[in-house]
Amino acid sequence: MTGTLFPALVLAGALTGCTAGEPRPAPPAPAPAASKAPAPERPDAANRAPSRIPGIGPQTHGRIPEGTTQALVVTGDGPDGNVATAVLHQRDPAGRWHRTAGPWTGHNALRGWTEAHTAGDLRSPIGVFRIGDAGGRLPDPGARFPYDQDEEFAVSGTGFLGESLEGSFDYVVAIDYNRIPGTTPLNKERPLGPEAGGGVWIHVDHGGPTQACVSLPREDMTELLRALDPAREPVVVMGPASVLAD
Template identity: 70%
Template sequence: MPVRKGAPALLSAGTLCAALLLTGCARTAPPTPAPAPATPTPSAAPAAGDARPDRAPRIPGIGPATLARIPDGTSQAFVVTGATVDSNTATAVLHERDAAGRWTVAAGPWPAHNALRGWTADHDAGDLRTPIGVFRLGDAGGRLPDPGARLPYDQDEEFAISGTGFSGESLEGSFDHVIAIDYNRVPGRTPLDKERPLGAEKGGGVWIHVDHGGPTQACVALERDILRELLVALDPAREPVVVMGPAPELAR
């Protein structure tokens, strides 16, 4: 039940040494041969103590392999980080990238819940783990009216839910607002859509929804006001993604 990225190294040039002419009282000594020019060293590293950064700031905690999965056109990344693979609580931060390629914090950090048993890189239906990865965020909806989202928003009574969660907490209102994570779904459709391109056995309906006070089946949950803030902030023109998983995995 209830995912969308250096200053160049300095070139040290060799210097040409001029020959020194030695003079005496009786005669002039022959010129000392000039040494061969030093060979330039390409791509030399900056000198020690050079304060200039070697690259534009990256997203804290995100390693090169994970960063490479963020599409080139994306300039909003919602990063959800758990402490370990088995953690069902997490920290969420919205990062934005400027025209120079620098990532900065736009909002957060915020507390979040994820699946009861933590995280997995190979999600299956019913495993009670949240998929690890980078997924696009393109569609939203909920039982309540649109709070001002720029993503397409589907208001529908089918988002109503009842029952209790893993800690005995009420689930009512959990889907008042949701953002669909593009894991095993067809982008561009309501979050309620049931088509599963990877097959039903790989799960689906993985959303960002209202926190009910406990772990989820597979989703990410945020406090109501925080989710509304995120909904208003996400801009489809910036091709937003969610980057989610345990810290050791995201740091790769």
């Protein structure tokens, strides 16, 4: 057994058949002690990493495309909650997932989450969606995604809590929900029709809930934009923690 020290076995000389006055044969030399097998190497952090993203159940995990090796997991604090936590994970060649950035705290839609999002319901869609196009009012901060800088990203007014919305779209990442992938986040084409909603982005947090998007603090948005790698076919996995655990 690896790591077990076997005791040396000492065989005593047999006295049977020896008569008085005759020299007794010398007892055999004790068997050498078995060498102690080296202890197995302690697994490093990579070996301890799970083959499934923590908190993500088999059903949700099965929706992540096979070629995806980068996933932003956004979990809500309940089906009707609007505070969210985001963590970026990356899969290594051995199939193990590692947290690479976060957790970051931001917001989702005012009324929480839904698996059947419609325009104006003030809920964020639940699911696994590809991400791959970015943009914003400000210059590209170093994104690997195609980045569209445009003054159309300027926004004004106030949010649901009376907070200013200015600067919310300084940096955005388009979520591929009811949109044409490979186009600017400003593209208003809706393949599922306008009634299914659209324009669901990850954008700069303004200190309150959104209409359907996910928002993250400004410095976290710039970190995310620099980390997301289109070669890893990234997705966002988003919804209440209890639903994503299925």
